[in-house]
Amino acid sequence: MTDDLLGRHRGVLPDWLALYYEEPLEITHGEGRHVWDAQGNKYLDFFGGILTTMTAHALPEITKAVSEQSARIIHSSTLYLNRPMVELAERVAQLSGIPDARVFFTTSGTEANDTALLLATTYRRSNTVLAMRNSYHGRSFSSVGITGNSGWSPTSLSPLQTLYVHGGVRTRGPYADLSDAEFIAACVEDLKDMLGHTRPPAALIAEPIQGVGGFTSPPDGLYAAFREVLNERGILWIADEVQTGWGRTGEHFWGWQAHGRNGPPDLMTFAKGIGNGMSIGGVVARSEIMNCLDSNSISTFGGTQITMAAGLANLNYLVEHDLQGNARRVGGLLIERLRAAAAQVPAVREVRGRGLMIGIEVTRPGTDEADPQAAAAVLEAAREGGLLIGKGGGHNTSCLRVAPPLSLNVAEAEEGAAILENALRSIR
The missing domain is CATH 3.90.1150.10 (Aspartate Aminotransferase, domain 1)
Incomplete structure (x- = not known):
């Protein structure tokens, strides 16, 4: 430079x-x-x-797909039928593991998490959200409000009431010296105690591996154990897969699968890698959650044809190779x-x-x-x-x-x- x-x-x-x-x-x-x-x-x-x-x-496969799509049409908004968007949504819904899944595309992980928070709080009629200490979920007003990392939280103002939970960092904090099983048990008891002092939250949002937080993670199975507590109270689980998705962890296609004993999350957000540099984010959720909004909504740039063409080519390459x-x-x-x-x-x-x-x-x-x-x-x-x-x-x-x-x-x-x-x- x-x-x-x-x-x-x-x-x-x-x-x-x-x-x-x-x-x-x-x-x-x-x-x-x-x-x-x-x-x-x-x-x-x-x-x-x-x-x-x-x-x-x-990658030639992606540049070819982008070039060919740009020669046809680049953008039309979600007000019109969009074949590449439908095709990528079908693939993502199937890969997500979420039953009867619906997919909404955004332009970033921040916007994806915003959308998931909107859906969860509307569905549950609660603006209280559980989040993990040391977490990062984006730079918008609502996603900053659930980010548990002070270096990325420029304001304490928020439209949400956020309660921060133990467990995202295995080797620091009051439970660091415990065995994995004891660590999980202690975090679960802490979660139960917290829920006994507050009105029922809408959801827990958690990165299976904390990205900006320094690639920290809990022992496998923590979020499955949390899920048992959440399910008893009707609280949703949002898995933030913006950094962990698409096979990056090697062992699993999604990070949540290391904690999948009790099934997939209720909502899952994704972004980053699926576009290989193109601006793609999105939310996957069960249909009754995705369809809970009772007012109009569109996306001008989410799901635009050129980004969807790139995402399809990228996903095909990822799976085939x-x-x-x-x-x-x-x-x-x-x-x-x-x-x-x-x-x-x-x-x-x-x-x-x-x-x-x-x-x-x-x-x-x-x-x-x-x-x-x-x-x-x-x-x-x-x-x-x-x-x-x-x-x-x-x-x-x-x-x-x-x-x-x-x-x-x-x-x-x-x-x-x-x-x-x-x-x-x-x-x-």
Whole structure:
């Protein structure tokens, strides 16, 4: 990125619109798992536009579908029948596991979560929502109001009453020293106690793996145990699959399936990876929940033909090439490689995650105290080595986030791990 472009950026865009790196870069093009900046430098991309480039950069199958659709019609709104939207909705409904599912497309995960909150609170006639500590659900007024991460909550004002529940972070908090079974039991008892002191909430919204929160997660089965408590009281479960969906975790197509003992969620939100860079989000819900609104509603840009064509081509490629299986296999190799490297770095508290969704938490050596400066230094060092990664975490952004496109191969995983190992070793 030139100084002129950076100056122009600062001259017209908000101060709170964050940029990575001390010298921000302009990405001009990409191919496969690599991108190039305006100076011609090549990088291995281990962040994919915040988990959005799910399959690959410049995937021919997607560019062809977008080109062909744009030559016909790009947009008409939901006021007209839309064949690509119906076709993608049919696929998503079937894959969701939700019975008698209906699908509403939006332009982002934020808007998807907004819609899910509207549906749940209308259906239940309650504006109380349960959310997880350390969570992130978007940047709109209502989704900020249920975000349990202070770094992403610019206001305490909200149209909702939000109650925050234990359980999203396994290795921190009052239950961290318990076994998995004891951890789940303690969180369930805490949930029951909370529900005994409030009017019945509309829903619990939860990310199966917390994305912005630093790829943290509870033990498998926590949300199944929560579901038993919720079902007794008619409280809905919204699974926020914006970052965990489409096979990224390797073991499952959806993150909720690690907690699926009591069936699928009542509502599920998705976005990011399904568009492979195109603006697609959405909500899946049982028909009686989706159809509970009694006033008119449309979407001008949700489900537009060109994004639906991209989503269909992307989903077809994902399934036909078993990218979920690839995420499991290559992701398993990558996380073990990173754990071995991190074992030699005292500043790394934990390497966690599953599939191609891996977090590396950086703290001051020998403590649980976050070290955001060290995390930022690793981010810079990785870039210098030719690797792009992300940051996150609920403790002052001290977690490095690794989430490459799901087509990552073994050689690229080894290359990225070697660069990241060198970057971690540079911590002073």
